[in-house]
Amino acid sequence: MRRTIGPITFGLVACTLLSACGRGEEKSRELRVTAAQQCEGTLSPVAAKALTTALRAERFKNREAGGLERTVRQLASDYEKGERWSFHPDMCEVKAQTGTTGLDVHFGLYDPSDLIGDGRVINMHPYQMGREAHTGFKRAYLFLECTSPRLEGSAKAPARIQGTLDLDKPYPPDTVPIREANLTILHSVALAVVKELGCKNDAGLTEKPILEAK
Numbered sequence: 001m002r003r004t005i006g007p008i009t010f011g012l013v014a015c016t017l018l019s020a021c022g023r024g025e026e027k028s029r030e031l032r033v034t035a036a037q038q039c040e041g042t043l044s045p046v047a048a049k050a051l052t053t054a055l056r057a058e059r060f061k062n063r064e065a066g067g068l069e070r071t072v073r074q075l076a077s078d079y080e081k082g083e084r085w086s087f088h089p090d091m092c093e094v095k096a097q098t099g100t101t102g103l104d105v106h107f108g109l110y111d112p113s114d115l116i117g118d119g120r121v122i123n124m125h126p127y128q129m130g131r132e133a134h135t136g137f138k139r140a141y142l143f144l145e146c147t148s149p150r151l152e153g154s155a156k157a158p159a160r161i162q163g164t165l166d167l168d169k170p171y172p173p174d175t176v177p178i179r180e181a182n183l184t185i186l187h188s189v190a191l192a193v194v195k196e197l198g199c200k201n202d203a204g205l206t207e208k209p210i211l212e213a214k
Contacts, residue, residue, distance in 0.1 A: 032062050039092035039105065039189050040065045046208065047188035050181035054103060054172060057096035067091040071107050072196045079151050079159045084111045091189060102168040103182075105189045110162040115143060125179060126214040130190075130204055131160075135183040137174040140165040142186050146199035161203065163190040184209045 032038075035048035038060055043051060052058055071091040078086040086108040095102040115132055116124075124141075127133040132143040145158040165186040172178045187209040194203040 033059050038094045040068050042189050042192035044188045047185050050184040053181040055101040059097040061095040078109050105165050107163050110160050128212040135179045137178050140182040140186045144203040146203045148198040150198050180211050
Protein backbone atom coordinates (compact mmCIF):
# COMPACT_ATOMS: atom_id res chain seq x y z
CA MET A 1 0.00 0.00 0.00
CA ARG A 2 2.79 2.43 0.85
CA ARG A 3 4.47 1.76 -2.46
CA THR A 4 1.18 2.67 -4.22
CA ILE A 5 0.36 5.74 -2.16
CA GLY A 6 3.88 7.17 -2.47
CA PRO A 7 3.94 7.57 -6.27
CA ILE A 8 0.29 8.64 -6.38
CA THR A 9 0.85 11.25 -3.69
CA PHE A 10 4.00 12.44 -5.40
CA GLY A 11 2.14 12.65 -8.70
CA LEU A 12 -0.67 14.66 -7.17
CA VAL A 13 1.78 17.04 -5.56
CA ALA A 14 3.75 17.39 -8.80
CA CYS A 15 0.56 18.09 -10.76
CA THR A 16 -0.47 20.65 -8.17
CA LEU A 17 2.92 22.34 -8.34
CA LEU A 18 2.97 22.27 -12.13
CA SER A 19 -0.52 23.68 -12.26
CA ALA A 20 0.50 26.42 -9.86
CA CYS A 21 3.56 27.16 -11.96
CA GLY A 22 1.42 27.26 -15.06
CA ARG A 23 -1.00 29.63 -13.40
CA GLY A 24 1.94 31.73 -12.25
CA GLU A 25 3.33 31.95 -15.78
CA GLU A 26 -0.10 32.73 -17.16
CA LYS A 27 -0.62 35.39 -14.52
CA SER A 28 2.74 36.99 -15.31
CA ARG A 29 1.78 37.12 -18.98
CA GLU A 30 -1.56 38.65 -18.11
CA LEU A 31 0.17 41.26 -15.98
CA ARG A 32 2.21 42.49 -18.93
CA VAL A 33 -0.40 45.12 -19.77
CA THR A 34 1.02 48.38 -18.47
CA ALA A 35 2.85 50.86 -20.68
CA ALA A 36 6.19 50.16 -18.99
CA GLN A 37 5.85 46.42 -19.73
CA GLN A 38 5.38 46.81 -23.47
CA CYS A 39 8.11 46.08 -26.03
CA GLU A 40 9.79 43.66 -23.63
CA GLY A 41 10.37 46.38 -21.05
CA THR A 42 12.55 48.44 -23.41
CA LEU A 43 10.50 51.57 -22.78
CA SER A 44 12.01 54.11 -20.42
CA PRO A 45 9.65 55.87 -17.96
CA VAL A 46 9.49 58.80 -20.38
CA ALA A 47 8.77 56.49 -23.32
CA ALA A 48 6.12 54.59 -21.34
CA LYS A 49 4.35 57.87 -20.67
CA ALA A 50 4.72 58.74 -24.35
CA LEU A 51 3.01 55.44 -25.25
CA THR A 52 -0.10 56.39 -23.29
CA THR A 53 -0.09 59.72 -25.13
CA ALA A 54 0.34 58.20 -28.59
CA LEU A 55 -2.33 55.51 -28.15
CA ARG A 56 -4.62 57.42 -25.78
CA ALA A 57 -4.71 54.41 -23.47
CA GLU A 58 -3.42 53.31 -20.07
CA ARG A 59 -3.72 49.53 -20.41
CA PHE A 60 -2.63 47.28 -23.27
CA LYS A 61 -3.12 43.77 -24.60
CA ASN A 62 -0.55 41.18 -23.65
CA ARG A 63 1.97 40.33 -26.38
CA GLU A 64 4.52 37.53 -26.58
CA ALA A 65 8.16 38.47 -25.93
CA GLY A 66 11.23 37.56 -27.96
CA GLY A 67 11.30 40.36 -30.50
CA LEU A 68 14.43 42.07 -29.22
CA GLU A 69 16.64 38.99 -29.46
CA ARG A 70 15.20 38.07 -32.85
CA THR A 71 15.68 41.60 -34.23
CA VAL A 72 19.30 41.82 -33.12
CA ARG A 73 20.04 38.39 -34.58
CA GLN A 74 18.42 39.35 -37.89
CA LEU A 75 20.30 42.65 -38.15
CA ALA A 76 23.61 40.91 -37.49
CA SER A 77 22.79 38.28 -40.11
CA ASP A 78 21.77 40.92 -42.67
CA TYR A 79 25.04 42.76 -42.19
CA GLU A 80 27.09 39.57 -42.40
CA LYS A 81 25.42 38.72 -45.73
CA GLY A 82 26.18 42.18 -47.08
CA GLU A 83 22.55 43.22 -47.43
CA ARG A 84 22.09 46.84 -48.46
CA TRP A 85 18.46 46.89 -47.37
CA SER A 86 16.29 44.66 -45.22
CA PHE A 87 12.92 44.60 -43.51
CA HIS A 88 11.71 42.30 -40.75
CA PRO A 89 8.53 41.65 -38.78
CA ASP A 90 7.75 43.81 -35.80
CA MET A 91 10.27 43.99 -33.00
CA CYS A 92 7.26 44.88 -30.89
CA GLU A 93 3.55 45.44 -31.39
CA VAL A 94 1.34 47.30 -28.95
CA LYS A 95 -2.44 47.32 -28.90
CA ALA A 96 -4.69 49.24 -26.54
CA GLN A 97 -6.66 46.95 -24.26
CA THR A 98 -9.89 48.49 -25.54
CA GLY A 99 -10.57 50.17 -28.86
CA THR A 100 -8.48 49.78 -31.99
CA THR A 101 -5.50 52.04 -31.43
CA GLY A 102 -2.08 50.42 -31.74
CA LEU A 103 1.44 50.72 -33.09
CA ASP A 104 4.37 48.59 -34.14
CA VAL A 105 8.12 49.12 -34.20
CA HIS A 106 10.44 47.32 -36.60
CA PHE A 107 14.05 47.49 -37.76
CA GLY A 108 16.12 46.74 -40.82
CA LEU A 109 19.13 47.90 -42.77
CA TYR A 110 18.88 50.93 -45.04
CA ASP A 111 20.73 52.15 -48.10
CA PRO A 112 22.21 55.69 -48.08
CA SER A 113 19.73 56.60 -50.80
CA ASP A 114 16.94 56.10 -48.23
CA LEU A 115 18.11 59.09 -46.19
CA ILE A 116 15.76 62.02 -46.42
CA GLY A 117 18.39 64.68 -45.76
CA ASP A 118 17.23 68.27 -45.66
CA GLY A 119 14.17 67.46 -47.74
CA ARG A 120 10.70 67.35 -46.30
CA VAL A 121 8.25 64.48 -46.26
CA ILE A 122 4.57 65.31 -46.03
CA ASN A 123 3.30 65.25 -42.43
CA MET A 124 6.84 64.55 -41.14
CA HIS A 125 9.23 66.78 -39.22
CA PRO A 126 13.05 66.38 -38.89
CA TYR A 127 14.72 66.18 -35.47
CA GLN A 128 18.30 66.20 -34.22
CA MET A 129 18.80 62.55 -33.32
CA GLY A 130 20.99 59.75 -34.69
CA ARG A 131 22.07 60.09 -38.31
CA GLU A 132 18.59 61.34 -39.11
CA ALA A 133 15.24 61.38 -37.34
CA HIS A 134 11.82 62.26 -38.74
CA THR A 135 8.49 62.04 -36.99
CA GLY A 136 4.83 62.75 -37.60
CA PHE A 137 1.45 61.83 -36.19
CA LYS A 138 1.30 58.52 -38.14
CA ARG A 139 4.90 57.29 -38.02
CA ALA A 140 8.49 58.02 -37.08
CA TYR A 141 11.86 57.14 -38.63
CA LEU A 142 15.25 56.86 -36.97
CA PHE A 143 18.42 56.26 -39.02
CA LEU A 144 21.52 55.05 -37.18
CA GLU A 145 25.06 53.87 -37.90
CA CYS A 146 26.49 51.08 -35.75
CA THR A 147 30.08 49.96 -35.24
CA SER A 148 30.26 46.82 -33.13
CA PRO A 149 32.68 43.93 -32.44
CA ARG A 150 29.70 41.71 -33.16
CA LEU A 151 29.57 43.05 -36.73
CA GLU A 152 32.83 42.12 -38.44
CA GLY A 153 33.98 44.91 -40.74
CA SER A 154 31.73 47.55 -39.24
CA ALA A 155 34.73 49.59 -38.04
CA LYS A 156 35.31 50.50 -41.69
CA ALA A 157 31.73 50.20 -42.92
CA PRO A 158 29.22 50.83 -40.11
CA ALA A 159 25.94 48.97 -40.22
CA ARG A 160 23.16 51.31 -41.31
CA ILE A 161 20.11 50.58 -39.17
CA GLN A 162 16.67 52.06 -39.64
CA GLY A 163 14.00 51.97 -36.97
CA THR A 164 10.40 52.67 -37.95
CA LEU A 165 7.31 53.22 -35.82
CA ASP A 166 3.88 52.97 -37.46
CA LEU A 167 0.56 53.79 -35.85
CA ASP A 168 -2.73 52.11 -36.66
CA LYS A 169 -5.93 53.94 -37.50
CA PRO A 170 -7.63 55.88 -36.05
CA TYR A 171 -4.63 58.22 -36.04
CA PRO A 172 -4.12 60.69 -33.22
CA PRO A 173 -4.24 64.44 -33.94
CA ASP A 174 -1.26 66.04 -35.70
CA THR A 175 0.24 67.88 -32.75
CA VAL A 176 3.76 68.43 -31.42
CA PRO A 177 3.13 66.27 -28.30
CA ILE A 178 1.97 63.35 -30.47
CA ARG A 179 4.86 63.67 -32.91
CA GLU A 180 7.41 63.80 -30.12
CA ALA A 181 5.72 60.94 -28.26
CA ASN A 182 6.16 58.74 -31.34
CA LEU A 183 9.84 59.64 -31.64
CA THR A 184 10.38 59.12 -27.91
CA ILE A 185 8.97 55.58 -28.10
CA LEU A 186 11.09 54.74 -31.15
CA HIS A 187 14.22 56.16 -29.49
CA SER A 188 13.76 53.99 -26.41
CA VAL A 189 13.28 50.76 -28.36
CA ALA A 190 16.14 51.62 -30.73
CA LEU A 191 18.43 52.29 -27.77
CA ALA A 192 17.73 48.80 -26.44
CA VAL A 193 18.52 47.32 -29.88
CA VAL A 194 21.87 49.11 -30.30
CA LYS A 195 22.88 48.27 -26.73
CA GLU A 196 22.13 44.61 -27.38
CA LEU A 197 24.14 44.79 -30.61
CA GLY A 198 27.03 46.38 -28.73
CA CYS A 199 27.14 49.45 -30.97
CA LYS A 200 29.94 51.87 -30.11
CA ASN A 201 28.62 54.92 -28.24
CA ASP A 202 25.13 53.41 -28.58
CA ALA A 203 25.13 54.38 -32.27
CA GLY A 204 25.03 58.03 -31.27
CA LEU A 205 21.89 57.77 -29.14
CA THR A 206 21.82 59.43 -25.74
CA GLU A 207 20.00 57.87 -22.78
CA LYS A 208 17.26 60.47 -23.15
CA PRO A 209 15.74 61.49 -26.47
CA ILE A 210 16.87 64.82 -27.91
CA LEU A 211 13.68 66.46 -29.06
CA GLU A 212 15.18 69.35 -30.97
CA ALA A 213 13.39 70.01 -34.22
CA LYS A 214 15.49 71.14 -37.19
